[in-house]
Amino acid sequence: MPDLVPALPEIFLAVMSMALLMAGVFQKEENAGRSVSYLAIATLVVTIAIVGVVADGRASTFGGAFVTDGFAVYVKVLILIATAAAVLMSREYLERHGIFRFEFPVLMVLAALGMLMMVSANDLISLYLGIELQSLSLYVIASFQRDTTRSAEAGLKYFVLGALSSGLLLYGISLVYGFSGSTNFDALAQLFQAGQSPLGVTVGIVFIIAGLAFKVSAVPFHMWTPDVYEGAPTPVTAFFAVAPKIAAMALFVRVMVGAFGDLGDQWQQVIIFISIASMVLGAFAAINQTNIKRLMAYSSIGHMGYALIGLAVAGGAGNAEARADGVSGILIYLAIYMFMNIGAFACILQMRRNGRMVEGIGDLAGLSKSNPAMAVVLATFMFSMAGIPPLAGFFGKLYIFLAAIEAELFALAIIGVLASVVGAFYYLRIVKVMYFDAPEEGFDGPVSMEMKAVLVVTGVVTLFFFVWPLPILAGAGLATAALLPG
């Protein structure tokens, strides 16, 4: 009998997802969606508590296929918060569009389960199964608004490209397994301790990177992102932009540093390339966008590029301190990214005129007159994403760039700073449109209670991160220590 305690959060989530399914089936159709969605939020909150209670150093179970440590705990808490916020934010939109069926929150919970499994994966097979569980749920909720062509197209596109990336990933995994004889991360790490590996393993690692780069939508595997973000229902886009990105990034770090950490000189250059490409494309391609969801898609590509700098640093051989700073830089970045994005999407979800959603950047014109409070909040998020001090986004970038300089990856740091200057243009353009353009008709009010709550919490974290950054910094430090002992 394997030790089930380390996997308790996942088991709870799995059981609850089935219970929620039952709860939805045996209720009247009109209120099933709403009640199941509140139950789902409660489930996610309880899971956060369980994650916290179970956390006790490093524990692995199921024959080493599943591991929980400080790193997993930190990322799991982020994922669960992001998922709970996404469920909370989706209620109003779904009700308004008459598609609030109870399967939606259930699929979100199942996606969260997949993400937790990804974060805790300590074996290439559990990695793959976690990714598939998460992706399959995401494909379905991308096309949840099945009567509109755009949503159906987004789901189909995501599915086909996702299947392709799974194929790449599996091919890489099979190569690694075939040439090394093991899929377990600990066994692989031990095998490659000397920094030597058969050629087949290197090719396998490159394929694994390609598969995972697709999941974090890093250039050149980013093509699906703008289309899927634009087509999917807005609350789903809000979810896509946050939780799966955090999970995939954490998994990326765990595989690369945990299993192939000593082969850094073989994969570091690949990460450097996709990081630079993502930052540059994220900065330049977003300039011409007129649709705010597409803009956020390019923005997320850029942000993943910055986060990947941390991974490139972690791949550097030698300087252990710089490697640790790279990993903790990623973790801090992801936490800040989560708060900024949830807040920004909460604002985007308010862009409703005469009962219809509008998505153009031009539709924000004159928001400072019609809804000054929302204009201030959205401007805060935009300044933060652009990385203007003293907002949270600045510190996220700061830690990443500091780590890059410490590891003497000056080119990465310089390109990163330049790309964020270019990126600042389109973030600030939104602020300019809101404050200086001729006002348009205001958006439909009023802002619902839960949206206000989300906006206040994310706004406060983004604005006052510099006052009390300790929780996030300390959490990231503990998580890094768990991943990189010594």
Add this chain to the structure above:
Amino acid sequence: MIIQSLAFYLFSIVAVASAVMVISARNPVHSVLFLILAFFNSAGLFVLLGAEFLAMILVVVYVGAVAVLFMFVVMMLDINFTALREGFLQYLPLGGLIGLVLLLELAVILGGWIIAPGAAERAAAPTPAIDSVNNTEALGQLIYTNYIYFFQAAGMVLLVAMIGAIVLTHRSRPGVRKQKISEQVAREDSIEMRDMPSGGGI
């Protein structure tokens, strides 16, 4: 030994020949039937290798489910397969050449690659001794013990697939007369209670 090799050549030849027929048969229904034949012969090859379980799974899953599904697709959808295959011979030389180049490249690369020392032993380590249990038993022991996590996770993936299929395709139509078995059984007018005098009929 001779019977084994004869069986091997028989299965292989039929499998390859039917695989060729799958792509060259003019009638798509024949293609599917040849596909089933190819599956059966591959199952035979697995039995020769001592992998009975895989052989059974191949027949049950591929012949039983996938081939039937293909048959449905071929018969239900109105696809003009001859039009799809037009120019098949025209592209054959180029396609063959590309295939040949890929094959040579693979041969060169695989010949030059080194496998990490001890890879085969490490890969074989979790399996129970193969001479004491048959392979169905060995698989069962692994899946339900060491690999229970993967087994359950795969189950969750299938659950999501099921929910997804229903969410994306099910539409509840109003005015459908659904069968309610409990109501039918409990219907009053179909049952008559009578007091029977003892010893007499109705």
